[in-house]
Amino acid sequence: MSEITPDLVRHLGVLARIQLSDDEVTQLTGQLDAIVDNIAKVSEVATPDVVATSHPIAMSNVFxxxxxxxxxxxxxxxxxxxxxxxGRFRVTAILGEEQ
Known part of the structure; x- marks a missing residue:
């Protein structure tokens, strides 16, 4: 069941002050629905047993x-x-003479 409807997309467009054509509403409805579905899939996997990561490969600073x-x-x-x-570079003043 789709959570994102064309009416919701139109409402979001009004809130964002973006004028959307009917074709854009149709396209965005599908795209936003896919995004919501993917977030739901990630939420199913994200359990307390799974450590949160910001990068898939462990990184360290090299000093x-x-x-x-x-x-x-x-x-x-x-x-x-x-x-x-x-003994210093001399440059033209850019902020005015009050400096």
């Missing part, structure tokens, strides 16, 4: 040790900057 490497000097960093002042 590497933080090691200090070779770094650039201030001169190297700023050598291709269009404009620099006092």
């Amino acid at each position: 590497r040790p933080d090691e200090v490497g070779q770094t650039l000097t201030h001169e190297q960093v700023l050598q291709n900057a269009p404009d620099a002042a006092d």
Whole structure:
């Protein structure tokens, strides 16, 4: 027995302020009914014995040790900057002069 009816789809369209044609109502009725049926199937399987998962494969973060490497000097960093002042990049103000 179908839980989703064309009248329900039209009502949901009104609530969502979406104008639906008769063809869209027919199509959405079938699609939403299939979704509700699939959710019901999952609900049957989801018992306290089944552990909830967010991903089918166990995942873990892969970390590497933080090691200090070779770094650039201030001169190297700023050598291709269009404009620099006092050892920093100089950029055009975008928020106005009150900053």
